Amino acid sequence: MDLRFTPEEAAFRQEVRDFIKSALPADIRDRMKLGHAPRKEDTVRWQRILNQKGWATYSWPKEHGGPGWSAIQRMIFLEENLMAPAPELLSFNITMLGPVLIQFGTDAQKSRFLPRLANLDDWFCQGFSEPGAGSDLASLKTAAKLDGDHYVVNGSKIWTSTAHNADWCFLLVRTDPNARKRQEGISFLLVDMKTPGITVRPIISIDGSHHLNEVFFDDVKVPVNMRVHQENKGWDVAKFLLGNERTGIARLGKSKERLRAAVDMAKQVNQNGRPLINDQTFRQRVAQLEVDIKALEITQYRVVSAYDKAKGAGKPDPLSSVLKVRGSELQQYTTELTVDVAGPMATPIWAQELAALNEPDDMLEAASAGTGSYLFLRAASIYGGTNEIQKNILTKAVLGL
Numbered sequence: 001m002d003l004r005f006t007p008e009e010a011a012f013r014q015e016v017r018d019f020i021k022s023a024l025p026a027d028i029r030d031r032m033k034l035g036h037a038p039r040k041e042d043t044v045r046w047q048r049i050l051n052q053k054g055w056a057t058y059s060w061p062k063e064h065g066g067p068g069w070s071a072i073q074r075m076i077f078l079e080e081n082l083m084a085p086a087p088e089l090l091s092f093n094i095t096m097l098g099p100v101l102i103q104f105g106t107d108a109q110k111s112r113f114l115p116r117l118a119n120l121d122d123w124f125c126q127g128f129s130e131p132g133a134g135s136d137l138a139s140l141k142t143a144a145k146l147d148g149d150h151y152v153v154n155g156s157k158i159w160t161s162t163a164h165n166a167d168w169c170f171l172l173v174r175t176d177p178n179a180r181k182r183q184e185g186i187s188f189l190l191v192d193m194k195t196p197g198i199t200v201r202p203i204i205s206i207d208g209s210h211h212l213n214e215v216f217f218d219d220v221k222v223p224v225n226m227r228v229h230q231e232n233k234g235w236d237v238a239k240f241l242l243g244n245e246r247t248g249i250a251r252l253g254k255s256k257e258r259l260r261a262a263v264d265m266a267k268q269v270n271q272n273g274r275p276l277i278n279d280q281t282f283r284q285r286v287a288q289l290e291v292d293i294k295a296l297e298i299t300q301y302r303v304v305s306a307y308d309k310a311k312g313a314g315k316p317d318p319l320s321s322v323l324k325v326r327g328s329e330l331q332q333y334t335t336e337l338t339v340d341v342a343g344p345m346a347t348p349i350w351a352q353e354l355a356a357l358n359e360p361d362d363m364l365e366a367a368s369a370g371t372g373s374y375l376f377l378r379a380a381s382i383y384g385g386t387n388e389i390q391k392n393i394l395t396k397a398v399l400g401l
């Protein structure tokens, strides 16, 4: 395979870069440049701008409003968006539920939800994991009992990212507790978060942020027409969705952007009386990260374009587990680098002292946001399927062990 981009692909990258540069609101870009996570309003505002351009639905088929891009173009777009740095599209809407509805939804579900997913008029969250059902998702217990034209849902979910921001939740429930195989008694429902009986309780993570939640369902009524695909066939939907979840999960653009920011900071930070950027050991560490990022980038383009050509969309590609494992490791290594460069500025107590000594505010803010990312991204090797589970997949499906 030729590992160079074609002139058309290079021109496409320039077009995407130019558009993002001109259309991304300055206040959002400034916050993101300092390393902050986007606010809910930032994500909504940016996704709507991209939707107007026809790019929010970057991975959907053309007949459902997608731009008709190749796999390589999709990767270029994701990378440029992260490097801008701009907020990511809401993956629950775009990479997860949208393709699910296109594949399994009724006409009524498609026409009601697809435009709203694209424009982020409805913010969805993912209600899969439960206490005792994470890696072993098929052991989930939240129950839905059919009662006339609706289901009655009882149980609880955990680690539900952004449930407190969400208008809707896509939920895995057990509809047949007596099924022969655990996977056969599960259904996939769309639940309006305003329905009586739903309680969202925050989980504050180690970085001090509120991203995660527990969600409790107490006699929650869900109309039958909000079930996607057949009753007890929700596991097929979940497998399809989890395959798509790993698309772009390497978040290489983000690692590149973090590395760039750490190098910028290293030009301003002094160590032993000279800028850290001149330190030989530091330069080697940066060079190694650049090499690792480049290697994964090439792997990513190879995996994604081979998958696209094989028209395997829908079935998870076991090789995407490599992207998940390595991509999450690189996210962790680059945030470790940021914290090391920031040194004393990385801890809030020292940051206050340093502010009094007139260290630049921007650098202190970036250092503190960097510490937050470092702490939060310990979870990158857990969410989206833990790295141990990805390695199990690789040993079985790829190495044949």
Ligand SMILES: Cc1cc2nc3c(=O)[nH]c(=O)nc-3n(C[C@H](O)[C@H](O)[C@H](O)COP(=O)(O)OP(=O)(O)OC[C@H]3O[C@@H](n4cnc5c(N)ncnc54)[C@H](O)[C@@H]3O)c2cc1C
Pocket (backbone or CB within 6 Å): 125, 126, 127, 128, 129, 130, 132, 133, 134, 135, 136, 158, 159, 160, 161, 162, 212, 379, 382, 383, 384, 385, 386, 387, 388, 389, 392
């Ligand atoms: C930040 C964050 C955001 C999340 N967001 C969501 C969300 O929005 N929606 C949602 O539904 N879930 C979400 N999750 C949950 C996530 O999917 C689960 O945490 C994950 O699947 C692991 O499940 P668990 O936490 O129950 O751990 P367990 O499955 O109990 O695993 C515990 C440990 O055992 C290891 N392990 C388990 N089984 C095996 C095995 N067979 N072989 C080898 N090792 C094994 C795991 O790798 C892990 O190290 C989120 C999690 C985090 C941390």
